Amino acid sequence: MMHSDKITVTRREALKTGLAAGALIGGTRLALADDTLAEIKKRGELMTATEMQFPPFDISDNGVYKGLDRDLVDAVAKEMGVKASYLDLPWTSVLPGLEAKKFDLCIAPVTITKERMKRYAFTVPIADATAALMKRANDASIMKPEDIAGKTVGGQKGTSQVEQLKAFPAKLSKPVEVKEYVDNNQSYADLAAGRIDASVNSLPNLAYAAQQRSDTFAVVLPAFGQPTYFSWVARLDDKSLIDAINAAILKVEADGTMAKIQKTWFGQTMDLPKTVPEPSI
Amino acid sequence: MKPEVILHSFGYLTQAAGVTIAVSLAGIVIGFVIGALVCASRVSRRAWLARLGGAYVSVFRGVPLLVQLLFIYYFLAEFGLDVPAIVAAVGGLALSSAAYQAEILRGALNAVPRGQAEAAVALGFAGSDIWRRVLLPQALRISIPPLINEFILLLKASSLVSVVGIAELTRVSMNIASLTYRPLEAYVGGGLFYLAINLALAGFGALAERRLAADGAR
Numbered sequence: 001m002m003h004s005d006k007i008t009v010t011r012r013e014a015l016k017t018g019l020a021a022g023a024l025i026g027g028t029r030l031a032l033a034d035d036t037l038a039e040i041k042k043r044g045e046l047m048t049a050t051e052m053q054f055p056p057f058d059i060s061d062n063g064v065y066k067g068l069d070r071d072l073v074d075a076v077a078k079e080m081g082v083k084a085s086y087l088d089l090p091w092t093s094v095l096p097g098l099e100a101k102k103f104d105l106c107i108a109p110v111t112i113t114k115e116r117m118k119r120y121a122f123t124v125p126i127a128d129a130t131a132a133l134m135k136r137a138n139d140a141s142i143m144k145p146e147d148i149a150g151k152t153v154g155g156q157k158g159t160s161q162v163e164q165l166k167a168f169p170a171k172l173s174k175p176v177e178v179k180e181y182v183d184n185n186q187s188y189a190d191l192a193a194g195r196i197d198a199s200v201n202s203l204p205n206l207a208y209a210a211q212q213r214s215d216t217f218a219v220v221l222p223a224f225g226q227p228t229y230f231s232w233v234a235r236l237d238d239k240s241l242i243d244a245i246n247a248a249i250l251k252v253e254a255d256g257t258m259a260k261i262q263k264t265w266f267g268q269t270m271d272l273p274k275t276v277p278e279p280s281i
Numbered sequence: 282m283k284p285e286v287i288l289h290s291f292g293y294l295t296q297a298a299g300v301t302i303a304v305s306l307a308g309i310v311i312g313f314v315i316g317a318l319v320c321a322s323r324v325s326r327r328a329w330l331a332r333l334g335g336a337y338v339s340v341f342r343g344v345p346l347l348v349q350l351l352f353i354y355y356f357l358a359e360f361g362l363d364v365p366a367i368v369a370a371v372g373g374l375a376l377s378s379a380a381y382q383a384e385i386l387r388g389a390l391n392a393v394p395r396g397q398a399e400a401a402v403a404l405g406f407a408g409s410d411i412w413r414r415v416l417l418p419q420a421l422r423i424s425i426p427p428l429i430n431e432f433i434l435l436l437k438a439s440s441l442v443s444v445v446g447i448a449e450l451t452r453v454s455m456n457i458a459s460l461t462y463r464p465l466e467a468y469v470g471g472g473l474f475y476l477a478i479n480l481a482l483a484g485f486g487a488l489a490e491r492r493l494a495a496d497g498a499r
Binding site: 049052053054055059060061062063087088089090092093096097099100101102183184185186188189209212213216 | 289290292293296351354355356358359363443444445446448452453455456458459460461462464465
């Protein structure tokens with residue numbers, strides 16, 4: 001028993017060494033990368049993942065996945081001639097899962113930043129991600145973004161919107177206290193409870209939240225952040241997959257499907273860049 | 282507070298509670314089997330076996346369950362070992378719980394008075410009979426309250442399996458909170474389900490204790 005175990009290990013080692021050698025000689029890495037698109041076509045399924053707690057992009061309504069991302073990825077998969085499947089992961093697990101090849105594409109809206117472009121391949125933008133603020137509906141002390149001087153603002157840890165918020169007070173008379181939360185919903189809850197004075201997030205997210213609970217929340221206009229965009233991301237070496245997704249997104253934009261989806265979830269349409277924009281943050 | 286949020290999501294919560302129960306139950310049962318083996322090796326007279334058992338407990342009790350789950354699901358994938366989410370979830374719970382259950386069982390064995398085994402020897406019991414009829418029944422009875430305690434802890438810790446994409450009770454409560462923008466109602470709903478499950482577990486424990494006590498008296 002021990003003996004045969006040892007042989008297996010040796011074989012595996014040999015295989016590993018062989019693979020490593022192959023990678024050195026023939027550039028296996030490239031060949032493997034191209035396989036993702038081929039494999040998606042072969043299995044007839046585009047495996048995606050997101051955190052289904054990001055309305056109006058990703059919602060789990062009584063177990064049914066809904067939202068802008070769902071509608072858009074369905075349309076994109078249809079263009080590619082495959083079906084989409086969706087996995088619900090906490091945000092902290094989404095990018096590690098992508099790297100561990102647990103799925104093909106992250107359809108959680110990811111803000112395009114310089115830092116992230118080094119690690120992931122971005123699709124063309126799927127929505128506006130410009131950072132904005134939301135306040136309690138009955139709070140008359142905040143009428144424009146600059147009014148948060150000297151107040152407390154909450155947001156989701158690790159998001160680019162919180163980073164933009166931290167950079168914002170440089171232009172203000174008094175500093176802003178930033179409270180970071182595991183997710184935006186806790187920030188909204190504390191805003192409703194009066195523990196913080198405003199919540200930061202992307203404009204589409206806040207507009208939807210304020211619309212859903214208009215008695216409690218109101219958006220502070222205009223958006224204060226640099227113009228930024230949300231994209232989907234794939235593994236850095238999956239170039240052919242990104243090209244295929246981009247072609248499908250542009251097709252969906254051109255034939256008016258995108259406008260219809262935007263109307264459903266944002267209540268309005270918006271134009272998006274046709275290429276991956278140079279990140280401003 | 283809007284109770285209709287809970288009512289509207291009742292089916293969703295029930296389904297998630299089912300997932301929580303299934304994953305936890307599998308973790309408890311498999312964990313008990315592994316835990317019994319680890320306990321047996323820890324009390325073994327063979328030094329290397331005892332050390333191996335000790336090392337198991339140190340590692341799986343010492344590393345947080347969250348890290349174990351992430352390790353099984355994401356890290357092993359780096360080496361081409363693609364563990365399905367449900368296997369990673371149940372496996373992580375079982376491996377971690379086994380360490381605690383092994384120590385509970387070992388403590389219970391130690392708590393059986395030495396004189397019991399000596400008396401059994403004096404009465405002419407065979408070695409296997411001493412274990413089967415004297416030591417294990419008493420140890421099992423002693424271990425019931427801490428085991429039920431561990432089961433309840435595991436059931437609540439099972440909320441962590443959402444990191445590998447399992448939609449269990451806590452995760453679904455969060456989904457409902459984000460969908461409705463009513464976190465209070467969503468978490469109260471989820472909490473009530475946990476309470477109901479754990480009350481049932483505690484009731485089961487009380488029943489098992491009564492049964493075993495009656496057996497002992499006979």
